[in-house]
Amino acid sequence: xxxxxxxxxxxxxxxxxxxxxxxxxxxxxxxxxxxxxxxxxxxxxxxxxxxxxxxxxxxxxxxxxxxxxxxxxxxxxxxxxxxxxxxxxxxxxxxxxxxxxxxxxxxxxxxxxxxxxxxxxxxxxxxxxxxxxxxxxxxxxxxxxxxxxxxxxxxxxxxxxxxxxxxxxxxxxxxxxxxxxxxxxxxxxxxxxxxxxxxxxxxxxxxxxxxxxxxxxxxxxxxxxxxxxxxxxxxxxxxxxxxxxxxxxxxxxxxxxxxxxxxxxxxxxxxxxxxxxxxxxxxxxxxxxxxxxxxxxxxx
Amino acid sequence: xxxxxxxxxxxxxxxxxxxxxxxxxxxxxxxxxxxxxxxxxxxxxxxxxxxxxxxxxxxxxxxxxxxxxxxxxxxxxxxxxxxxxxxxxxxxxxxxxxxxxxxxxxxxxxxxxxxxxxxxxxxxxxxxxxxxxxxxxxxxxxxxxxxxxxxxxxxxxxxxxxxxxxxxxxxxxxxxxxxxxxxxxxxxxxxxxxxxxxxxxxxxxxxxxxxxxxxxxxxxxxxxxxxxxxxxxxxxxxxxxxxxxxxxxxxxxxxxxxxxxxxx
Ligand SMILES: Nc1ncnc2c1ncn2[C@@H]1O[C@H](COP(=O)(O)OP(=O)(O)O)[C@@H](O)[C@H]1O
Ligand SMILES: [Mg+2]
Numbered sequence: 001x002x003x004x005x006x007x008x009x010x011x012x013x014x015x016x017x018x019x020x021x022x023x024x025x026x027x028x029x030x031x032x033x034x035x036x037x038x039x040x041x042x043x044x045x046x047x048x049x050x051x052x053x054x055x056x057x058x059x060x061x062x063x064x065x066x067x068x069x070x071x072x073x074x075x076x077x078x079x080x081x082x083x084x085x086x087x088x089x090x091x092x093x094x095x096x097x098x099x100x101x102x103x104x105x106x107x108x109x110x111x112x113x114x115x116x117x118x119x120x121x122x123x124x125x126x127x128x129x130x131x132x133x134x135x136x137x138x139x140x141x142x143x144x145x146x147x148x149x150x151x152x153x154x155x156x157x158x159x160x161x162x163x164x165x166x167x168x169x170x171x172x173x174x175x176x177x178x179x180x181x182x183x184x185x186x187x188x189x190x191x192x193x194x195x196x197x198x199x200x201x202x203x204x205x206x207x208x209x210x211x212x213x214x215x216x217x218x219x220x221x222x223x224x225x226x227x228x229x230x231x232x233x234x235x236x237x238x239x240x241x242x243x244x245x246x247x248x249x250x251x252x253x254x255x256x257x258x259x260x261x262x263x264x265x266x267x268x269x270x271x272x273x274x275x276x277x278x279x280x281x282x283x284x285x286x287x288x289x290x291x292x293x294x295x296x297x298x299x300x
Numbered sequence: 301x302x303x304x305x306x307x308x309x310x311x312x313x314x315x316x317x318x319x320x321x322x323x324x325x326x327x328x329x330x331x332x333x334x335x336x337x338x339x340x341x342x343x344x345x346x347x348x349x350x351x352x353x354x355x356x357x358x359x360x361x362x363x364x365x366x367x368x369x370x371x372x373x374x375x376x377x378x379x380x381x382x383x384x385x386x387x388x389x390x391x392x393x394x395x396x397x398x399x400x401x402x403x404x405x406x407x408x409x410x411x412x413x414x415x416x417x418x419x420x421x422x423x424x425x426x427x428x429x430x431x432x433x434x435x436x437x438x439x440x441x442x443x444x445x446x447x448x449x450x451x452x453x454x455x456x457x458x459x460x461x462x463x464x465x466x467x468x469x470x471x472x473x474x475x476x477x478x479x480x481x482x483x484x485x486x487x488x489x490x491x492x493x494x495x496x497x498x499x500x501x502x503x504x505x506x507x508x509x510x511x512x513x514x515x516x517x518x519x520x521x522x523x524x525x526x527x528x529x530x531x532x533x534x535x536x537x538x539x540x541x542x543x544x545x546x547x548x549x550x551x552x553x554x555x556x557x558x559x560x561x562x563x564x
Contacts, residue, residue, distance in 0.1 A: 195386070197382050197386035198386065200374070201388070203356060203374040204378070204379060204380055206374070215399065219388070294390075
C-alpha cells in the first residue's frame with residue numbers, strides 16, 4: 001500500500017508548481033489614463049528587456065576588445081559578420097551536396113531529432129507506465145535501465161552504425177537512446193507518486209482501468225512526464241550535433257565540422273548561435289506544452 | 301439482522317518478514333440511520349477498521365456484512381470521506397462531484413438529471429457558489445465539504461468519515477459539524493465516523509465505540525449517547541447527560557487506556 005519512494009530520477013522529478021496568480025490580485029485595476037499606462041509599459045520593458053540586452057551588448061563589446069588584436073586566434077564579432085556575411089544573409093540557400101543554407105542544415109538536424117525523440121517519447125512513456133504500475137516489471141527492468149542510461153550517447157554510435165549500416169538511422173537511434181531514459185524514469189516516478197488517496201477514490205468509484213488511466217493516471221503524471229520530456233529534448237539536441245559530426249551529410253553538426261576542416265572559424269560561430277537559439281526554443285516549446293497541459297494540476 | 305455487521309474481524313500486516321497484528325476480534329453491529337463514532341488513540345487501528353468496511357483492505361479473519369451481503373471490495377455503496385479530502389486537483393469542484401455522479405448513475409439518470417443531482421449535493425454542503433474553482437483555490441474546510449458532497453452524491457448505504465474535520469481550525473470544524481448533523485437529520489444516513497476528538501464524538505454520535513490500544517486492538521467499550529436531537533452545542537454546555545458521556549469517554553481514553561507513549 002505504501003507507495004515505495006524508490007526515486008531513481010535524474011534531476012528533480014517534480015516540476016515546479018506553475019504559480020497561479022489569479023488569487024493574488026482579485027481586484028481588476030481601474031481604467032487609468034493613457035499616460036500612466038504608457039509609463040507602466042515603459043517600466044516593464046525597462047525591467048524585463050533591458051537587462052538581457054545590456055548584458056549581451058557588454059559581452060559583445062568585451063569579445064570585440066579581446067579579439068581585436070591582430071594576433072588573436074579567434075575572430076571578433078565584427079569580423080564574424082564580415083567573414084560569414086554570405087551565410088548570415090542567405091539561410092535558405094539551395095546548393096550542391098552539403099553546400100546549403102543554415103536553415104536547411106538546422107532543419108535536417110531537427111528532423112533527425114524529431115524522429116528519435118518521438119520514438120523515445122512513445123517507448124519511454126510506455127515503459128514508464130509499466131515500471132510505475134508493476135512492481136515486478138520494476139524489479140526486473142530497473143537494474144538493466146539503470147546501467148544502460150549511464151552509457152554516453154556517442155558510445156552507442158559505432159554499434160548502431162554496425163547494426164544499421166547507414167548514418168541516418170544510426171543518428172536517429174542515438175537520439176532515441178539518449179532521450180528515452182529521462183522520459184521513462186520520470187514517467188515511472190510520476191506514476192509511483194500518485195497518492196494512495198487518488199487510487200482509493202478510483203477504487204471506491206469502481207473506475208475501469210481505462211477510466212483510471214485517463215481520469216487519474218495521466219493527469220497525475222503529466223507534470224513528471226514533462227520534466228522528463230524536457231530533459232530529453234535538451235539531451236537530444238546535445239547529442240545530435242556530436243553525432244552528425246561523425247556521420248556527415250546535411251546537418252548542423254556536420255556543417256560545424258566541415259567549417260572547422262576548412263578553417264572557417266567565423267562560420268562555426270554563426271552556426272553555434274543557431275544551435276543555441278534552436279536548443280533554447282526546443283526547451284521552451286516543450287515547457288510551454290507541458291504548462292498548457294498541467295494548468296491547475298500541479299498546484300496542490 | 302443488523303444493517304452493517306463487522307463480524308470477528310482481525311487483520312495482520314506483514315512487513316519485512318515481521319507480522320504485526322493490528323486488529324483482533326472486532327465485532328460491531330450498526331443499525332440503519334445510526335451515527336456511530338469510533339474513537340481511540342492515534343495508531344490504534346481506527347482507519348484500518350474503516351478501510352476494511354470500505355473494502356479497501358481485506359481482513360485476515362472474519363468479515364463485514366452490509367444488509368446481509370458480504371463486502372468483497374470497494375464500491376460506491378460505502379462512500380469514504382478521507383481525512384485529507386482527496387479531491388483530484390486537476391478537476392474543478394463540480395467536476396470532482398460529477399466524476400462520482402456520472403460513474404454511479406450512468407444509465408439510471410439522464411445527463412440533465414445527473415447535472416442537477418451534482419448541483420443539489422453541492423448546495424447541500426453550501427458549495428454551489430464555488431463549483432468552478434479548483435481545489436487549491438478553496439480553503440481546507442471547503443475542500444472537506446466538497447469531499448462530503450462527493451460522498452453523499454453516491455447515495456451510499458453507509459457513509460464512512462475518516463477524521464473528516466481533523467485538519468481544520470476550531471471554528472470551521474464546529475461549523476462543519478453542525479452541517480453534517482443537519483444533513484444526517486434531514487437524510488437519515490447511516491454514518492461511521494473516525495475521530496480522536498471527544499467533544500465531537502459526543503456531540504454527533506448516537507453511539508461511541510471506544511478502541512483499545514494496539515497491537516491487536518479491539519473494541520473496549522460501546523456507549524450509547526442518550527441525547528435528544530436536534531442537538532445544539534451551546535445548550536449542551538451544562539447538560540448532565542452530555543457531561544457524563546464526555547467523562548466516560550475521557551475516562552476510557554486517559555485513565556484506563558492511556559496512549560502507550562503517555563503511559564511511559
Ligand atoms: N498497509 C499497512 N501495512 C502495515 N502496517 C499498517 C498498514 N496500515 C496500517 N498499519 C499499521 O496499523 C496500525 C494502525 O493504523 P491506523 O489504522 O492508520 O491507525 P489510526 O487510524 O487509529 O491512527 C499502525 O500501527 C500502522 O502502522
Ligand atoms: Mg487514521
